[in-house]
Amino acid sequence: MAEIQENSGGGKKKKGGSKQKKLSVHIDFTPMVDMNMLLITFFMLCTSLSKPQTMEISMPSNDKVNQQDQPAVKASQAVTLVLAGKDSLFYYEGKPDYGNYQSLKLSSYGADGIRTLLLNKNREAVIKIRELKDKKAQSKISEAQFKKEVSEIKGGKNTPTVIIKATDTSTYKNLIDALDEMQICNIGKYVIDKYSPTAEGLLIKNYRSKGAYSRK
Amino acid sequence: MSKVKVARKSTRIDMTAMSDVTVLLLTFFMLTSTFVKKEPVTVATPASVSEIKIPETNILSILIDPKGKVFMSMDKQTDMENSLTKVGEEYGVTFTPEEINKFRISTTFGVPIKNMKAYLAMKPEEQDKILGSLGIPTDSTDNQFKSWVKAARKSNGTNMIIAIKADQETPYKVIKSVMTSLQDLRENRYNLITALKKETAK
Numbered sequence: 018m019a020e021i022q023e024n025s026g027g028g029k030k031k032k033g034g035s036k037q038k039k040l041s042v043h044i045d046f047t048p049m050v051d052m053n054m055l056l057i058t059f060f061m062l063c064t065s066l067s068k069p070q071t072m073e074i075s076m077p078s079n080d081k082v083n084q085q086d087q088p089a090v091k092a093s094q095a096v097t098l099v100l101a102g103k104d105s106l107f108y109y110e111g112k113p114d115y116g117n118y119q120s121l122k123l124s125s126y127g128a129d130g131i132r133t134l135l136l137n138k139n140r141e142a143v144i145k146i147r148e149l150k151d152k153k154a155q156s157k158i159s160e161a162q163f164k165k166e167v168s169e170i171k172g173g174k175n176t177p178t179v180i181i182k183a184t185d186t187s188t189y190k191n192l193i194d195a196l197d198e199m200q201i202c203n204i205g206k207y208v209i210d211k212y213s214p215t216a217e218g219l220l221i222k223n224y225r226s227k228g229a230y231s232r233k
Numbered sequence: 234m235s236k237v238k239v240a241r242k243s244t245r246i247d248m249t250a251m252s253d254v255t256v257l258l259l260t261f262f263m264l265t266s267t268f269v270k271k272e273p274v275t276v277a278t279p280a281s282v283s284e285i286k287i288p289e290t291n292i293l294s295i296l297i298d299p300k301g302k303v304f305m306s307m308d309k310q311t312d313m314e315n316s317l318t319k320v321g322e323e324y325g326v327t328f329t330p331e332e333i334n335k336f337r338i339s340t341t342f343g344v345p346i347k348n349m350k351a352y353l354a355m356k357p358e359e360q361d362k363i364l365g366s367l368g369i370p371t372d373s374t375d376n377q378f379k380s381w382v383k384a385a386r387k388s389n390g391t392n393m394i395i396a397i398k399a400d401q402e403t404p405y406k407v408i409k410s411v412m413t414s415l416q417d418l419r420e421n422r423y424n425l426i427t428a429l430k431k432e433t434a435k
Contacts, residue, residue, distance in 0.1 A: 044249075045245075045248065046247075046248030046249050046251065046252040047248050049248070049252050050248050050251050050252050050255055053252065053255035053256055053258075053259050054255055056259050057255060057258050057259050057262060060259070060262035060263060060266055061262060063266065064262065064265070064266035064267065070281060070283050070284060070285065070286065070287075070426070070427045070428060070429050071283065071285050071286070071287040071396060071424040071425065071426050071427065072281055072283040072285070072424065072425040072426075072427055073285060073422070073423075073424055073425075074422075074423065074424075074425060075421050075422045076412065076415075076416055076421045076422075100405070183405040183409070184405065185404060185405055185406040185409070186404065186405070187404070187405045188401060188402055188403060188404060188405065189279060189297075189399045189400065189401055189402070189403040189404075189405065189408050190279040190401035190402065191405070192405060192408065193279040193280075193281055193401070193425065193427055194279070194281075196281070196425075197281045197282055197283070197430075200281070200282055200283060201282055209412075
């Protein structure tokens with residue numbers, strides 16, 4: 018609480034001197050600090066300091082494209098990921114082989130699953146991008162140049178194309194994980210495609226029954 | 234032996250410096266804060282390594298909860314207003330200025346258009362309670378979601394960014410229906426909001 022001390026209190030009265038008392042003003046700031054702390058707490062709890070991350074994707078448009086204009090994917094470069102339910106992930110390379118149930122392989126999300134495969138497939142680009150990153154870290158090239166070169170490498174000829182097909186039972190997390198792997202493995206060409214129960218569904222069934230469908 | 238004299242000191246601490254610091258901190262928080270939006274459903278976004286930050290303004294955010302309910306929010310109030318009237322026109326519902334005003338100040342919306350009038354007539358507390366159980370219909374027969382996105386795009390112009398914020402447990406089926414709706418509207422570029430995960434290629 019604010020208090021005003023009178024310095025001259027109790028002293029002798031000076032003769033004829035100025036009668037003005039010397040005042041030293043002490044204000045107790047404790048309540049002020051209390052209030053400020055409360056407000057700070059309020060603001061700290063109500064704010065979101067960290068902005069959420071985002072992942073930019075562009076989907077193919079629905080417009081009808083001529084067969085000629087459609088980029089043909091080389092079978093040797095194509096990898097199709099099938100996101101099945103219960104966090105399981107299947108993949109096959111190239112064209113689906115309905116006769117051989119082992120053409121579909123079971124893999125997993127994360128470092129030792131699909132990532133190893135994709136990194137191997139995309140080895141050239143990954144190494145190039147790593148070199149570029151080092152260059153950028155040593156500030157030999159500018160940010161804009163780095164981005165340009167990265168997109169060039171990603172769109173290069175020998176990079177794999179990944180087709181992601183998600184089943185209805187897979188979750189959003191699975192999709193994000195799969196897209197994430199694309200980023201980690203520096204894959205520039207990937208697409209989210211429609212899953213068809215008659216094509217990929219059959220493959221999975223075939224796999225689960227160890228070739229019961231292909232034997233028929 | 235003489236007694237050790239303990240000097241009597243007053244225990245009063247000068248709080249002025251402390252006050253200075255707190256005021257500074259307070260100013261910092263007040264200036265940097267962007268308030269957390271009130272969301273009708275809790276959504277845990279999946280983590281990704283992506284490090285792109287989302288821009289702050291001109292976003293149409295689409296919120297999808299684990300059960301597949303869809304909500305939307307826009308950051309500009311005038312756009313909220315325009316979209317409501319536009320969607321209302323499309324479905325033959327006209328809103329009074331009072332209702333529009335109520336709608337404008339709500340942060341997130343997601344009510345079937347035929348329930349909108351009844352919803353806007355409710356008290357804010359009741360609205361909060363009921364909103365989580367509603368959501369914008371996205372079925373192929375009654376796709377009001379499309380109308381909302383179309384209206385928002387018209388009102389916000391081409392710079393508007395669409396951001397999808399979905400729970401990690403959401404079945405892909407729901408995401409697919411939202412994505413195909415967006416595709417039908419030729420909205421081919423959008424953002425997926427994720428949390429940050431630290432992981433690099435080895």
